[in-house]
Amino acid sequence: MSGHSKWSTIKREKGAKDAARGALFTKIGNNIAIAARNGTDPETNFALRLAIDKARTANMPMANIQRSIDRVKDKSAAQLTEVLYEGYGPAGVAVLVEVATDNVNRTYPEVRLAFSKHGGNIAEKNSVAFMFDRKGLIRIKGSGDDLMLEVLDAGASDVVEEDGELIIYTKPTDLAMVRDNLSKNHEILDAELTYVPNTTVQIEDEATLAKVMNMMEALEDNADVVNTYTNFDIKEDLIK
DSSP, X not given: OTTOXXXXXXXXXXXXXXXXXXXXXXXXXXXXXXXXXXXXXXXXXXXXXXXXXXXXXXXXXXXXXXXXXXXXXXXXXXXXXEEEEEEEOGGGOEEEXXXXXXXXXXXXXXXXXXXXXXXXEEEOTTSSGGGEEEEEEEEEEOOSHHHHHHHHHTTOSEEEEETTEEEEEEOGXXXXXXXXXXXXXXXXXXXXXXXXXXXXXEEOSHHHHHHHHHXXXXXXXXXXXXXXXXXXXXXXXXXX
């Protein structure tokens, strides 16, 4: 897929380190609480099932998961607001920032500062989002033409082979079906709704790459940020 970005791969690689930080559980808990608004039973609420799967992968205690689900029933709990911020970084890379916050007046300046401090700027609504498509994403271990054909037969719309894994793309409405079809014979490493860039911006020098990475990590360090998406790619000889 031409729009495949390196950022999601980089985030996965640093995920083990981040798992040791309490901020990760805050992000996952917020994601669970938002998903639970559409039903607290993961058997009938696929978004909640995905959020719980992510929590288990991060070794989040079941008590924490249940507290996040129960938050939707707790009238005294601070209510979360979902916001999608848009912006640009160094070299004109496009960035989307998904936020779940109980105080927009706190979170917006923090996100804006993370952009501006590292050579970027926050942008107007819909000035960046059109560069991305909303898709389902699934990862499984494996490679080869036969497996790719099996994935496409399961209902996927596209598939990319990377480092011994298949990155599978679906229509947003087909994510649950494709995931369930593949789970019969394969371990699902990850499944989520994501934003995939239509085109990518290639980073060709180390100084620019450092600026972009510092900005993305500053955004990710905010506990209210649920996820980040960007369209940068990296020149092959810069990848270590």
